[in-house]
Amino acid sequence: MRVTTAAAGVGTLTALALLVAGCSSSPDSAAPGGDAAGACEPSGGAVELTFTTWIPGIEEVVDVWNAANPDIQVTVQTGPNGNGGTYQNFFNQLRAGNAPDLGQIEYDALPNFRVQDGLTDLGACEEVMAAQDLFVDWTWDQVSFGEEGHAYAVPQDAGPMALFYRQDLFEANGIPVPTTWAEYAAAAEQVRAAGGYITNFSQSDVNQFAGLVWQAGGTWFANDGEEWSVDLAGPESTQVAEYWQDLVDRDLVSSVPPWTSEWDNAYNTGAAWTWVSAVWGANSIASGAPDTAGAWAVAPMPQWEAGDAVAGNWGGSSTAVFRGTEHPYEAAKFALWLNTSDEALTLLNQGANLYPATTAGADLPALADGVEFYGGQAIYDVFAEASTQVPAGFTWGPTMTQVYADVSDGFKGAVSGRGTLLEALEAAQESTVSTLRSQSIPVAG
Amino acid sequence: MSAATRTRPAPASTRTAGGVRESPLSRAAAMLVMGVFTLYFLVPIWWLLVSATKDRGQFTSTNPLWFADMNLVENVSALLRYDGGIFVRWMGNSVAYTAGGAFLATLLAAMCGYALAKYRFLGREAVFNVVLGGVLVPATALALPLFLIFSQVNLTNTFWAVFLPSLVSPFGVYLTRIFAAASVPDELLEAARLDGSSEVRTFFTVSVRLMFPALVTVFLFQFVAIWNNFFLPLIMLRDEAVFPVTLGLYSWNTQVNQIPELRGYVLVGALLSIVPLIVTFLLLQRFWRNGLGAGAVK
Numbered sequence: 005m006r007v008t009t010a011a012a013g014v015g016t017l018t019a020l021a022l023l024v025a026g027c028s029s030s031p032d033s034a035a036p037g038g039d040a041a042g043a044c045e046p047s048g049g050a051v052e053l054t055f056t057t058w059i060p061g062i063e064e065v066v067d068v069w070n071a072a073n074p075d076i077q078v079t080v081q082t083g084p085n086g087n088g089g090t091y092q093n094f095f096n097q098l099r100a101g102n103a104p105d106l107g108q109i110e111y112d113a114l115p116n117f118r119v120q121d122g123l124t125d126l127g128a129c130e131e132v133m134a135a136q137d138l139f140v141d142w143t144w145d146q147v148s149f150g151e152e153g154h155a156y157a158v159p160q161d162a163g164p165m166a167l168f169y170r171q172d173l174f175e176a177n178g179i180p181v182p183t184t185w186a187e188y189a190a191a192a193e194q195v196r197a198a199g200g201y202i203t204n205f206s207q208s209d210v211n212q213f214a215g216l217v218w219q220a221g222g223t224w225f226a227n228d229g230e231e232w233s234v235d236l237a238g239p240e241s242t243q244v245a246e247y248w249q250d251l252v253d254r255d256l257v258s259s260v261p262p263w264t265s266e267w268d269n270a271y272n273t274g275a276a277w278t279w280v281s282a283v284w285g286a287n288s289i290a291s292g293a294p295d296t297a298g299a300w301a302v303a304p305m306p307q308w309e310a311g312d313a314v315a316g317n318w319g320g321s322s323t324a325v326f327r328g329t330e331h332p333y334e335a336a337k338f339a340l341w342l343n344t345s346d347e348a349l350t351l352l353n354q355g356a357n358l359y360p361a362t363t364a365g366a367d368l369p370a371l372a373d374g375v376e377f378y379g380g381q382a383i384y385d386v387f388a389e390a391s392t393q394v395p396a397g398f399t400w401g402p403t404m405t406q407v408y409a410d411v412s413d414g415f416k417g418a419v420s421g422r423g424t425l426l427e428a429l430e431a432a433q434e435s436t437v438s439t440l441r442s443q444s445i446p447v448a449g
Numbered sequence: 450m451s452a453a454t455r456t457r458p459a460p461a462s463t464r465t466a467g468g469v470r471e472s473p474l475s476r477a478a479a480m481l482v483m484g485v486f487t488l489y490f491l492v493p494i495w496w497l498l499v500s501a502t503k504d505r506g507q508f509t510s511t512n513p514l515w516f517a518d519m520n521l522v523e524n525v526s527a528l529l530r531y532d533g534g535i536f537v538r539w540m541g542n543s544v545a546y547t548a549g550g551a552f553l554a555t556l557l558a559a560m561c562g563y564a565l566a567k568y569r570f571l572g573r574e575a576v577f578n579v580v581l582g583g584v585l586v587p588a589t590a591l592a593l594p595l596f597l598i599f600s601q602v603n604l605t606n607t608f609w610a611v612f613l614p615s616l617v618s619p620f621g622v623y624l625t626r627i628f629a630a631a632s633v634p635d636e637l638l639e640a641a642r643l644d645g646s647s648e649v650r651t652f653f654t655v656s657v658r659l660m661f662p663a664l665v666t667v668f669l670f671q672f673v674a675i676w677n678n679f680f681l682p683l684i685m686l687r688d689e690a691v692f693p694v695t696l697g698l699y700s701w702n703t704q705v706n707q708i709p710e711l712r713g714y715v716l717v718g719a720l721l722s723i724v725p726l727i728v729t730f731l732l733l734q735r736f737w738r739n740g741l742g743a744g745a746v747k
Contacts, residue, residue, distance in 0.1 A: 056687060083686075084683070084702075085700075088700070089703075100605075102603075263705070269509040269510060272509055287707070287708075288706065356707070356708075
């Protein structure tokens with residue numbers, strides 16, 4: 005599941021709450037790394053677990069588990085999505101000592117929970133460590149933070165990226181489907197000449213941009229076990245920023261903000277022709293642009309070097325076991341079943357459109373069929389391929405909400421002619437370092 | 450804003466006594482300002498009403514301020530059926546939180562304000578000043594401390610977690626105290642006492658009636674405050690079955706990107722969720738106005 009832009013109203017409210025909370029207590033351990041894995045023994049007897057998630061229809065999936073496991077009964081709790089308030093609730097609950105046993109956390113929010121010491125290290129749970137090979141490498145990398153023998157959550161779903169495009173319009177105008185970013189820019193000129201925009205530049209949802217940087221092989225953060233380093237404006241980010249700056253400057257991409265009805269309408273009326281997006285985007289187009297059914301197709305993401313095969317990732321979440329649970333073994337067992345068993349993955353895919361993080365998940369029968377909206381193309385084959393092509397090693401930071409807000413502020417300015425995308429990243433680099441410092445999180449540079 | 454200030458006779462007397470007629474120009478300017486504000490407040494509701502009647506395709510593709518095909522009935526019935534009728538449950542919860550909370554809050558505020566106005570006791574002004582201080586603290590700032598307190602007694606994620614905090618209305622105490630001081634004559638209480646009525650009986654049979662307009666005001670304010678309360682439920686509740694409608698709609702709204710059909714449900718749900726507020730206002734407005742008049746004649 006992906007991060008959505010946090011609702012501004014709640015943002016200010018939670019900021020206020022944070023302020024209040026800040027007076028009463030502060031996180032005990034600011035630096036991650038090196039904590040010993042706790043014990044992971046069966047509790048014996050009947051166990052009741054609580055699981056907080058905002059996946060729609062999750063109750064049905066959990067019912068299947070409860071029916072088969074009378075000794076481990078799971079109760080679902082729900083709420084708005086993570087940035088919409090549930091993460092803040094998790095932190096409040098951790099502070100009050102009544103956090104649920106399990107919770108859904110997106111990959112980009114995991115470091116924040118890790119830094120605030122909110123997660124149980126599942127490294128001691130043999131079943132979990134044995135399951136490592138079931139998951140696509142990079143998803144495991146996201147939950148282990150690259151540390152051998154540790155796992156701070158179980159990967160749930162992934163958002164491998166590809167290129168959605170209007171097959172009919174590309175064909176009618178004789179434009180070849182771009183396979184490299186250079187071809188994509190050339191196609192953008194032709195699309196503009198034909199009266200459309202090849203896509204919009206996502207000024208307000210920075211996650212898409214992060215996915216593009218991810219594809220280019222960059223990373224925004226790193227942690228060597230001692231301190232964090234921030235690299236928002238590294239060479240790869242610079243490359244991606246300059247590429248899109250050029251398209252913005254030449255008016256080859258529109259500035260319609262994503263997830264608005266205006267944006268839906270651009271796709272629905274054929275004003276926008278492509279979208280570089282994640283697997284869950286298939287649903288967004290299908291419902292936002294119902295009049296264009298059958299006219300879309302999916303191709304692999306354009307590459308920086310011709311002949312390469314690298315994909316980015318946008319979104320995805322994990323199932324974490326919170327610190328303070330009395331039943332880490334049972335919680336881990338449930339998390340594994342939820343995210344690796346065929347029956348759970350199939351239900352999650354049908355009910356909530358989740359794309360599994362396991363290698364075997366890509367072969368689910370539910371993902372094999374052609375999709376009518378995409379002219380019958382078996383689009384999930386493209387994403388299955390893409391999922392294995394996402395580079396490992398992209399690391400999120402502990403203050404992503406602030407990073408997204410700062411980058412997006414800069415991007416909005418750049419799109420309306422104030423500054424450039426690169427300058428926005430450089431400014432966010434500085435503000436991120438100072439935010440980390442102000443939270444007493446050790447940071448280099 | 451408050452009934453108490455409006456019931457002062459001063460504005461009425463200046464109007465009858467003052468011979469200055471406003472010039473047509475300034476009257477037109479006043480009308481213009483009011484017209485602009487009316488538009489400002491009504492256009493979003495109009496937009497909501499219009500949007501709620503459209504199906505998903507037309508929502509993005511047609512004029513946002515005018516009707517396309519009428520789909521209101523289909524939209525409403527789809528909303529009521531979605532996810533096992535959870536929306537109906539949320540509305541029910543909201544009504545329970547709101548009606549019960551507003552009624553009890555009004556009663557408590559009335560007793561408190563009346564006692565502060567009519568009885569002399571040590572520390573009266575101190576108590577009143579503390580209550581006044583409570584008016585200044587936004588409810589939002591109290592949500593997290595409340596959560597931590599309720600966590601200690603294991604009451605989070607229950608009906609009571611939202612219900613109990615809504616029973617307190619510092620503003621209500623303030624208003625009822627002012628109103629009780631102005632509209633309940635000491636002579637009347639004296640007479641009741643001489644006739645052998647107990648203090649509690651006097652309060653319910655005599656004073657409450659005299660304070661009724663203020664109580665309606667307090668009830669309305671509290672009703673709106675609880676109905677629109679969002680942050681406290683957001684922090685307290687995890688179980689969908691006890692969500693009020695505000696939190697439920699918000700939760701849906703955060704998932705619109707993932708499940709786009711929710712956008713329509715959020716719109717129709719928002720429209721339905723303001724209906725009880727409108728109904729309550731229309732029903733209670735009458736008492737309110739009566740009260741204003743009664744105060745003016747006295």
